[in-house]
Amino acid sequence: MGNILFISDRLEKIQQYSDIFNKKPYNFTAISDENAVLEAAELNSPDVIIFDYKFNNLKKIIKNLKSINDSTAFVLLTQNGEIEQNITKYINSFLTEDLSENLILSTINVNLKTKQSLEQLSATNKNLADSLYRLNVLYSTSSQFAGSLDKEKLVNYMIDGMDKSLSFDLTCTLAFCTDTEPVLLLNSLYELSDELISAIKLRAALNYKSLFEDKTPPFEIDIEKLKVVKTVKYPANRFTFNLFRYDNMFAPISLGDNFFGCIEIFKETPFTSDDATCFQTIAQQVSLPLKSATLYQEIMETNSKLEKLERLKSEFISIVSHELRTPLTAIKNSLDILSSGKCGEINDSGSKFMSMAQRNVQRLSGIINDLLDLSKIEAGKMDYHFTNMNIHSVIEYVRFALSGVAKEKGLNLIAEETANLPEIYADSQRLEQVLTNLVSNAIKFTPEGKNIMIRSHLARAEQLNAPECFKEIVKKLDGEYIVVCVEDQGIGIAEKDLLRAFDKFAQIENSLSRKVGGSGLGLPIAKQLLEAHNGAIWCDSEINKGSRFYFAIPVSKIPAEKILVSN
């Protein structure tokens, strides 16, 4: 159990110590030649060196030995405990000339024991340091995994993590997830010949097939065409076929039914069980982010498909609407010419049908305009001309334009003016469009003899009161608003249908609304136009009593003179 080196040129001492230690479990060597000391200390790698104080040049020898054998225990044989001060720091224990055999034995044994414990401790320490390093690698690899949705990067992080924690000689990764076709990634310490690569390819393919036993593998691989991506650390050296005698480990990279590839790793020195755990852990860890990346990719692809569809739809609507306008113009012109009487008189029932045709041309062109407006808004191509303006000009315009239509139906269209309302910053033409739509709807849905009211007032956002389904919309408002309300005494809308009234093409199931027609786009357009104004639109209603449609436009914060300057 202990290598003991005794340095002395006194024969009687050598004899004495030899008698004590020349037996098991000791391995005793005595050196009396000054020049042989260093060599012996290196060869025997002693656990304990005992120095005789009488030896020549002792101080120098001790210093030299200490520098090459730091962990060896140094014991000094003194005459009677006297020592030179500056040697003390190198010496672990002392013996005296007249010490009994037992005491000598016990002193040396203590030193041997200490040395052994120290060695154990340092070995444990090294293991700990190794584990810590490996843990660090695992940690940084897993944070890399968590931070990426790029499959190629993920696979490279995996190989990188294995390199750092296992320091392999070669990894062969068959990846099915980084490209449209399978790729064999070779990360090698040394250069690989073409023959060796062919052999590795074959081996990788066999390994892969072995994973699925008698089932069909998820991907076909054609060894001839298999793409190889090679990364070599030291291209000056070459691997030979001996590589296949190296220790190896193999693992699939998969999660549930998702198969991403497999990896085999080679190393000249054998892998430990810790290595195996580490290898499995990394191979398993990468599959979850690979799965996420796959899902992410699918989502992105679906998204871009949807975006393309949405764009196509807008373009389609726009093209179709334009194409519809030309024949519509021809029909309209013909009807106008016929009804002008320039082609001869038309009798009463003829002119009835003539005006029916004209009315429907009007309606059709209204629908086309709505469709175009909506596709323009959705494509972000709607032009707005914002100015500081008063809401009354809009209300008055719409009241004037529609009072005739209202009167024809026997309805009273009343606009109540509120004095001293502040200005709003808005596009008057768009607001006229919104209000015209609301009032036209009211006219459509209100039976003869009733009233339609247009009101306006100033309100703070928190004072606005809307039914439950519009709470979210109204909650977004902040500050002061001009609120315009169109109130009718018509058929009303059921509470569950209120929100849907603003959906595209969602004419509420109701025979009367079907009867009065329309594109069903007026309210969705109004909603979008108001959003462009940072405003909102909502309604409340009671079946068979009537509806109130509200819209709110923020009070202008830009002083009139500033707008003049900017224009």
Added chain:
Amino acid sequence: MKKILIVDDEQDIVESLKFVLESADYICYCAYNGEDGLKLAKEIMPDLIILDVMMPKINGYKISRLLKYDNKYKNIPIFMITARSQEGDKLIGEETGANEYITKPFDLSEVVEKVKQYLEA
């Protein structure tokens, strides 16, 4: 009598414009594509041109520019017909040379009114 040139590949539109303008005592010349339209314009020196924007070969926009950059023709008023309402504003002004634009579907009586404004002032 004043001469008006109507250029549009849509014959039905040309027909109806011709009818109302002739009823309003104008002489109408018609062309059904850009090339013929440009040739006719140079031949007859019309007092006003009504041009469709979307036509095969030479579109209305090009014809308008060609005429407006020629001193001989630059004073002839040009009306553009478009199916794209959002294009309207861009069609008037120095760049295209058009004086007015008409969006499909238009009102024949309004077109006649506008023509009168240019030719009877």
